[in-house]
Amino acid sequence: MKILLVGEYSRLHNSLKEGLTHLGHDVVIVSTGDSFKNFATDYSIAARFFERSWFLKKTAGALLKVTGINLFLTEKGLRFYNLLPKLKGFDHIQLINSDALETHPTLAKRLYKKLLQHNNSSLSLLICGDETPIIDYYLTGKLKYSVLTPYLKDNSLKSYFSYPLKYINKPYRNLFEWIKANAICLITSDLDYEVPMKAMGHNTIFIPNPINSAVISFIPPVVGNKVIIFLGINRMSYIKKGITYFEDALAEIAKKYPDTVEVIVTENIPYAKYITLYNSAHIVLDQVYAYDQGYNALEAMAKGKVVFTGAETEFTQYYNLTQKVAINALPDVDALVADLSFLIENPQEIVAIGTRARSFIEKEHNYIEVAKKYLEAWRLSNS
CATH class of the missing domain: 3.40.50.2000 (Glycogen Phosphorylase B;)
Incomplete structure (x- = not known):
């Protein structure tokens, strides 16, 4: 055709x-x-x-x-x-x-x-x-x-x-x-x-x-001295994606873990550059007002990142998931801080979720x- x-x-x-x-x-x-x-x-x-x-x-x-x-x-x-x-x-x-x-x-x-x-x-x-x-x-x-x-x-x-x-x-x-x-x-x-x-x-x-996993390299999650968190901001969708919740949560995380967390923030950059800037990150913050993952989240998951995005009950039920492949990001700063804190204090979960995320993409996408x-x-x- x-x-x-x-x-x-x-x-x-x-x-x-x-x-x-x-x-x-x-x-x-x-x-x-x-x-x-x-x-x-x-x-x-x-x-x-x-x-x-x-x-x-x-x-x-x-x-x-x-x-x-x-x-x-x-x-x-x-x-x-x-x-x-x-x-x-x-x-x-x-x-x-x-x-x-x-x-x-x-x-x-x-x-x-x-x-x-x-x-x-x-x-x-x-x-x-x-x-x-x-x-x-x-x-x-x-x-x-x-x-x-x-x-x-x-x-x-x-x-x-x-x-x-x-x-x-x-x-x-x-x-x-x-x-x-x-x-x-x-x-x-x-x-x-x-x-x-x-x-x-x-x-x-x-x-x-x-998702073409063949051109997206899986980066096995390895957590060293610092947990690296990435936030890519698109000003055109800043409010509709709930980015302010992420920014407020990151401010709390910076106070709580000043020596064990590194935050990377970018704004309005071309796609080809965007997908390389979060290669070193363990956690990618995507959006809060979602039930399922959008395209950026899926590509990050394919790389083995722990993505804060839509992963609501409707999503887990549709795919019959019993273990997390992404974090359901809620429009609630306290909930975001709690989820981030758990991952920072339990880096083995970053490895486990990131590995499952890649497998999920290969199977379903x-x-x-x-x-x-x-x-x-x-x-x-x-x-």
Whole structure:
């Protein structure tokens, strides 16, 4: 098959491509690279013109602030339009999100229509992040917590949640509904999306994230004189991931264990650099408002790190786990301090959990086996 994967936010599509390619398929990725993360892509639609100089970036930013006209979104759409002559002959197209092109929703709909007209192919939509039904469900407040919990508690934080909340606006809602009507299937990547989609009455296929363990070296956990803790901060998702809880917990840990703990903190760095900076760490702090692991957490687990992330009851029950493969990070500083303290005082647990984490990734997230599940989902949905 010839397969087009549109969009990339976490390296999910790159790992899926590697699995599909291993199985003999021809795969092309089109994406923006997701800003500073700079993920690999075969064709880039990043807003390079308005990002190439300080003056152009500031000019476009000022125009957006004053008039609401977003030239960054416009450029991405135009770049995709110019690529359309090259995007032909595909048997299947998958969007990583309804906003996979990161352009104006009305323009995106026109571009998706043209893309389908250029290809006699089926279409699938991957639900692996913010999406209209996901945000609708989070806003009900029925979950004990979600990435919108800070906003639900304090509506004055609305400006920090402009990205997820855009999906409930009419243009984005219409775009999602159009894609859903034209897609043969909706696929969810983890339980943080499967649970809300099912609750909102959507028929979905749950396929765990693909992780290419072959290119992620397992680093056997060895704890020396100090326990090393890593926190990578993305300012765009700072509040929705509950990073303040980690920062407050680390402040307590620094006082409690001044000589036995080392903390590494990074901020807004490219993906290729990010995944090497935590190689020396024993513990990686990911996010608190989650039920399952996102992509960064899974890659850290593949390296043998103890990851503070989503590992709720729904997760352990789904995978029939009786031992910890990650730490369920709660939005509670005292709970985080207690969990960190236990690991610092019992380094053998760091070794045990890190080793189990790698085994879990190899068993449940093998990129080749996951790629087979995608192929089967597309085949059955298209029959």
